[in-house]
Amino acid sequence: MYIYDEIDQRLIDDRVRQFRDQTRRYLAGELSEDDFRPLRLQNGLYVQRHAPMLRVAIPYGLLSSKQLRKLAHIARTYDRGYGHFSTRQNIQFNWPTLESVPDILEELATVQMHAIQTSGNCVRNFTSDQFAGVAADEIIDPRPYAEIMRQWFTFHPEFAYLPRKFKMALNGATHDRAAIYVHDIGIELVPGDNGQVLANVIVGGGLGRTPIIGSMIKKGLPWQDLLTYCDAVLRVYNRFGRRDNKYKARIKILVKALGPETFADMVEEEWKYLKDGPGRITQEEFDRVNAYFQPRDYEQFSGNDAGFEQQKTENPAFARWVSRNVHPHKRAGYASVTLSLKGVGFAPGDATDAQMDAVADLADKYSYGEIRVSHEQNLILADVRQSDLFAVWEAAKANKVANPNIGMLTNMIACPGGDFCSLANAKSIPIAEGIAQRFDNLDYLFDIGELDLNISGCMNSCGHHHIGHIGILGVDKNGSEWYQISLGGNQGTDPLGTKASLGKVIGPSFAQDEVPDVIEKIIKVYLDLRQDDERFIDSVQRLGIEPFKERVYAKAN
């Protein structure tokens, strides 16, 4: 992964110093609450229901074992012994004190980590494919581009006070694991005719109150132009995005109001003046950054490991875990492993300090000391030898991160919801827990097969409920907590070619204790009506929501 040079390090040290002084001025009463808010937000610091919440960036999901140990240390020292991995490749600490935040940032800076722009109306932490560089279906490794872009938006002087937050994602594989159609800017890397790397640029996607699938405004942009083109998009947005109403301030509203074509023309006009300027990425810079993302010194294997095949035959539980949590790798004899942070008894995406330390040890022992964080809130070991998988599985079991549920119903994505978040309409964690308990039977879960279930505690949609095959949204009805259910969302082009889509609401909302029953009814309809080995999402797309709706609301008769 990328290693800071002396200048990168100096800049994050500068930031810590700046924030320490801002915090001091705030505590001394020199900075008002209102004036401090945007400053602390640009350092990932929210004031939540119980205490401040600090969101730390994990740029495009890459972590070293040393960094993960530092996160464990922070969880132990400044928090209550755990952290929450979010849906945007960040980690959140829910219980630090405001006074301790400069110290936390200083500790993070010693391992090249920070909380810069993880919140606030600026360009946020950049997300990408958790299997970047190793996935069997990858066409272009997005990591060097992601790092070059990370540096470009970090402390960008022109775009620190945008109308609203701005999220970007990058994908270079056939399966869109970065959900590029629901970001403010989504970038798809594709090969050009002469082997040169091109980018398709999608703008104006997003979830929240007004969910919209983004529009492709530029096809085949040469990679050298990525920064200047994004400068042009951001400048048009910064100048013309709405600032009078925060619910209408995201770029998607501007793109929709102007129409994608007009918006694209305005960007093109702006870009004309920037494209040949000094912001054009040089081959030298690409080579410098790309040197950090070279393939590992893999061993040469000619095919699948024989011992591994035998272990699968002998141990059905291991085989089951492999079928869900082990993913194909570019290299023969290697695999990527997802360690599940989803199970009964803790919130989706939560990890304790001991689990983080244990995963760091596993990474050192089996996966070149590197960990990935997925937007599905799990941890990944990207480069494991097949012959080591059994040992990894045993260790994962011992640390309760071996739930074989990746891609299935209990691999739920959930935001922190009403237990922590002051914006929430309703809790999400007890809903996730209720569903996890209901679908605890693995045979049943495997029979249901692939299914994304997403839960958000309010319209801000941090749990991405619009793109869950089943989405659950907390709503407020006369001061009590209710849940609206939608069906048929999809995060992005998947291996079978099903495209990104937004779920449709099936009808009136439900009380908390009804939710597991409703989900179960929906699943029954699917099991009754599916054709052959049709997946849940494909059944919903074929049948529409009607049959599900009928069964769910049938009880009155």
Place this chain on the structure above:
Amino acid sequence: MPKLIKNGQILDDTSVILTDSEGNEVHEDGDAIVPLACWLDERHHLKARHTSVGVLLEGDAEPSELKDDLDYLKLIAINFPSFVDGRGYSIARLLRERYGFKGELRAVGDIQRDQLYYLARCGFDSFVIPDGRDAEAALASFNDFSDSYQATVDRPVPLFRRRK
């Protein structure tokens, strides 16, 4: 009185914002500044005055409207109604980088010390610090960061072209 930071010095801000071009007396060594609409309306009269006037732009201004006046104008002020309204940063860059404005570019309105570093990178070279804020302490914020990744007005070569 609000303070004006210019060339690293702290001065009293004696500028007067005129809403029309007639009759309003201006402090002798102070700057007179007129809103863009007024400038566009009355630029001939205004150019005839013997002390030059500056123009005040709001966030929704189209800087290209001043394209032909930039040789004459010595001062353009851009207003930040709230410091979280970042439109002025883009307008400043356009004036400097696209239209080549060489005169004084002044940030006015809700200016806080924590914005000074970015404002300076976008081409501002004078800053009005409102009453009640410590201009002296604010000077330190010009050095909040020791470098910038991006191409900026004062250093058009981005960091990646300068790395060894």
